Amino acid sequence: MGGIKLSSLVRSSLMRGIDFSYKTNILIVVIFVILFFTKGFSIGVSVFLSWAIAREIDYKNDWSAFLGLPVGYYLIVNYRPASNLALITILLFLRLFSKTGKINPTILDYSLVSFMVLYVYYFGMIFETGNLYILGATFLGVYTYRILVKMFK
16 A cells, blocks of 8 residues: 555645756755855745745746845844744745645635634734845845846837
């Protein structure tokens, strides 16, 4: 007997793997590993989540997610660290409503994200300075990329 696969029990539009056939995905994993060993786990995860949020916002352009990374990295290393739980919540919220996944969101997906949003809001994590730095740098990178593409097209 083959057994029961976990993916057949829990279907979610929120979980995705990393496709290593894309150069940008390999690059972000390399950046994460370097930051993990030089600056620590939290900084590496914050930068990775910044990239993931930017990819969720601008999923058609592979490179736009990298433009905001240096600014976000500089701000969180030199000023305020980000709350990774709040960044994960923002990422899952975007995934839930962007509908870029291959399967439709389930009631469990909506419930999980709703709980996480309420939790990070109640404890004030969403408005921490480090998170605002990351989000600002992410949007800066995505929209700078879009402006540059339009200018040089």
